Amino acid sequence: MHVLILGGTTEARRLAGLLHGTPGLKLTSSLAGRVASPRLPPGDVRVGGFGGTDGLAAWLRDHEVDALVDATHPFAATMSFHAAEAAALTHVPLLALRRPGWVPVPGDQWHEVDSAAEAARALPALGRRVFLTTGRMGLAAFADLDGLWFLLRSVDAPEPPRPRLMETLLDRGPFTLEGERALLRRHRIDVVVTKDSGGAATAPKLTAAREAGVPVVVIRRPPVPAHVPVVPGPEQAARWTLDRLEECPFRAVG
Numbered sequence: 001m002h003v004l005i006l007g008g009t010t011e012a013r014r015l016a017g018l019l020h021g022t023p024g025l026k027l028t029s030s031l032a033g034r035v036a037s038p039r040l041p042p043g044d045v046r047v048g049g050f051g052g053t054d055g056l057a058a059w060l061r062d063h064e065v066d067a068l069v070d071a072t073h074p075f076a077a078t079m080s081f082h083a084a085e086a087a088a089l090t091h092v093p094l095l096a097l098r099r100p101g102w103v104p105v106p107g108d109q110w111h112e113v114d115s116a117a118e119a120a121r122a123l124p125a126l127g128r129r130v131f132l133t134t135g136r137m138g139l140a141a142f143a144d145l146d147g148l149w150f151l152l153r154s155v156d157a158p159e160p161p162r163p164r165l166m167e168t169l170l171d172r173g174p175f176t177l178e179g180e181r182a183l184l185r186r187h188r189i190d191v192v193v194t195k196d197s198g199g200a201a202t203a204p205k206l207t208a209a210r211e212a213g214v215p216v217v218v219i220r221r222p223p224v225p226a227h228v229p230v231v232p233g234p235e236q237a238a239r240w241t242l243d244r245l246e247e248c249p250f251r252a253v254g
């Protein structure tokens, strides 16, 4: 049985780790190729877009994929819709592995918005020194905020357009609470911007902000395709895949 994991997340790597070496199971992980030196999962890896829904459907057919797991980031909505459409076209069973979103707790000062543009509009009323953790891709939305200073944390260096007053910290999670507390203090951060990515690896910034009384602009998740079964973690996704393996009819070779 051939399983394709659409990856680019910690959970996708963990799922590949759980399934790798299972007798009778061929595993391929797919990465978009956004990060210069990504952390690679075990098993076969392919890199780069498929060329839209039709490209993905063709890939599923050409490589005789029997099960598809969309383990992309909650904000990789385009890929999730392509996966749903391509799975429907090819009748390949699809599961979405999507980590739960974060939930505010007492003491949090969250300002929930629907986009980076809305986050940018909210910022001037909230602070002057911004810790921007939304990655280098959506930076253009903040480029015109000349009165604010930004600390951008991203895996790779950003390209223009970007805010005029900005320092970049090249780093990737997981991050510790101690580290996040120190970072907020050192840079005198008075507002944080984040996507509702969920997961433990980048959650300590929320605790550090709460402790410091710093507001957090939280960008809500984009819509996801309806009618796709969803699990919250790699263990459940591995279970689903192994169940498909048990159902998989013997495929004659040659």
Ligand code: NAP
Binding pocket: 006, 007, 008, 009, 030, 031, 032, 034, 047, 048, 049, 050, 051, 052, 053, 055, 056, 071, 072, 073, 075, 076, 077, 078, 079, 080, 082, 135, 195
């Ligand atoms: P996106 O907007 O949903 O996808 C844009 C295009 O990138 C897709 O149409 C597809 O190209 C290609 N693509 C995306 N994920 C792919 C994958 N796993 N394998 C092959 N091609 C893929 O995605 P994005 O937000 O740019 O994210 C790109 C990747 O980074 C995702 O794999 C995601 O898991 C990871 N990531 C994203 C975020 C985030 O905040 N968005 C954060 C951490 C990690 P084609 O149409 O040509 O197939």
